[in-house]
Amino acid sequence: MKLKNRGVPCDFPQDTGIDFRGIFPYKEELLMTHQALIIAAGFGSRLQRHDGDIPKPLRKVGGMPLIKRAILCGKEAGIREFVIVVGFQKEKIIQALDEKKLGVKLTFVENPEWEKPNGVSVLKAKPHLLENFVLLMSDHIFEPRTLAKLIKAPLWENKAILAVDTKLESIFDMDDATKVVVEKDQIKEIGKELKNYNAVDTGMFLCSQEVFTVLEETSKTKAPSLSNGIRLLAKRNQMGSMDVGNAFWQDVDTKGSLKHAERFLLNSCRKPTDGLISRNFNRYISLFITKYLLKTSLSANTVTFLTTLVGVTSGILVAQGTYLPLIVGAFLFKLSSILDGCDGEMSRITMTSSKLGQWLDTASDNFTYVCFFIGAVVGLFNQGHPHALLLGSLALLGVGMTLLVMFTYLIKHTDSGSLLAIQKDFQQNQTTSPFKKFFQSVSFMTKRDFFSVTFLFMALVNRLDWIVLSTILGAHAMWMVLISNRLGLFKASNQELIKVHSLKE
Missing domain, CATH: 1.20.120.1760 (CDP-alcohol phosphotransferase transmembrane (TM) domain)
Structure with missing residues (x-):
């Protein structure tokens, strides 16, 4: 059996009943990915001003556009190449990001169907992502140490890993959060309407190429969404999780969450x-x-x-x-x-x-x-x-x-x-x-x-x-x-x- 672990193929004997993860050591530098996909195609209606003058990824928090902060945090964590899917007001986003000033490689991919679920944006980037990659949201604030930990996490039998927050009492807007049920580091259920849950989706993923396959499967019946893809992987016991611990993150989706994120940045x-x-x-x-x-x-x-x-x-x-x-x-x-x-x-x-x-x-x-x-x-x-x-x-x-x-x-x-x-x-x-x-x-x-x-x-x-x-x-x-x-x-x-x-x- 050929097991792909973060782009490093390893041959393990089949049907032995032995968990080889504790036997074969791995080096973090070999497992570490250097590519990131950032979804920046949507409208962001709840944070838009009345005239829609600026796309949500360019909304400033702490004096810096959200997407630029995501790129610089990714750079500090070890990411060197970013594939950015754009749609709504794509020209403004492209003009605002200079790869020479940022010190990273930027590849822009257009999604003309940006009004559809975010799984469409992920599939648009498939030709540009030839290895394992991290998936980030352009409107999320996070600490570089969280992403640095995620990109070094071994996938093992999982097809993807979601960074989750188990500090439920610290979530700013639980009603708007995507809830998650985690058992033994495996995602079992995900959705905003869950009544019983023990973690929250932070919007940071480590993905293998199989994520594209799963999204293509879900697209046969309806427009693919990331949540539906995660649910399918969870049913197959192939969706892992990683707790962010005491690190901060915030989905900047409303004016209230924007102010909350700014307060954190100042107090940090x-x-x-x-x-x-x-x-x-x-x-x-x-x-x-x-x-x-x-x-x-x-x-x-x-x-x-x-x-x-x-x-x-x-x-x-x-x-x-x-x-x-x-x-x-x-x-x-x-x-x-x-x-x-x-x-x-x-x-x-x-x-x-x-x-x-x-x-x-x-x-x-x-x-x-x-x-x-x-x-x-x-x-x-x-x-x-x-x-x-x-x-x-x-x-x-x-x-x-x-x-x-x-x-x-x-x-x-x-x-x-x-x-x-x-x-x-x-x-x-x-x-x-x-x-x-x-x-x-x-x-x-x-x-x-x-x-x-x-x-x-x-x-x-x-x-x-x-x-x-x-x-x-x-x-x-x-x-x-x-x-x-x-x-x-x-x-x-x-x-x-x-x-x-x-x-x-």
Whole structure:
């Protein structure tokens, strides 16, 4: 018997009664498919505006068209070729997608019968799909890790696998969801009208070529639909399932589901590395601002530049040394720390993170720090403080040493431009020096969200000297701790590079 498993033929003896799946190992890279079929032919009546000005796949969620997000998520999961079936307003969809910019191969297939069930669109793509493939919906949002798991799943005796969600309590609109009955990883029943079910269809499939055969069988009596094809495979015990676990997905079919998907994308920007104030205050404001920035044509890098201007202005005002400019400058410094989250949130949501963006963010953040600290030193001098020169020299020396250690580390020992790489390596470092233990207990004080608020309170009581003194203590403590933990200048050159994929704090 010749068993085809994800395009890798394997000879197994017949009629032995033995389950060879647990005996013969398989390699994920051999099983992995690189083709995806995206259905983007329908009208999407429930999400259309009254004038039908834009096809549903081009409706933006989080500042990005649905179909573009599906392609980029697929690319991140390992898909390199996309076959896209178009119908309603096909010209707009084709013009909106540039394979050079997306970095993948795109093949467009027209379905003039786009008003018929979606099985027709699947059959139209048959000549372009010569191996196993994943089937995606153009109006679904999903996490790349879910698709990465699906494309590595072995089919075994199944002809297709459906990704299902068993977290029934988290389904946004259960009435509209396609319900599924799953038993031992096999689909038994599927349909929107099911009364008893234990999972929901997420719209992500891993398909073998036999899916076309099944759809052609169902088309003999009526127009083929994907659900009817699944039912037929389920009756033959050839329709598998894969639980998406705690991963998010959403069928964006109504205005309500669109808003729900946007809320998830925004909240996904919250990170465990956020400081106390950032987690409980800054993020709420930055996410609110980001929500509206995504509706503009501004890029994340442009927002980075504008945020830097706010920070530089804070330094200029603090340098005046008088009370009112000091308060306004400290407030702008705090504001810049809030706005600093917006560019990273935009990059994450629009999937435009890059190493250049990481370096731009890191450089602009530290340029803002330097401008503010220099402004504080100049302001102290303008106040006529007797030790302004000494305190200023110590502060700038500490800041300079810290920047030298951190940037040396990033350049020599990471594949990242983000300071999160230092935080990650510091936490993983096994050194148990007293410096490290103490620094860990007060590390929240080194985060911008904390010290920007502290500086604001110091400005309110007109203590610019406290700002300079705290800068001296914090900066010198930081570079000494980093060096004591063999980071930065003195880290061994043969250690593994640290990669940080999250663009910004």
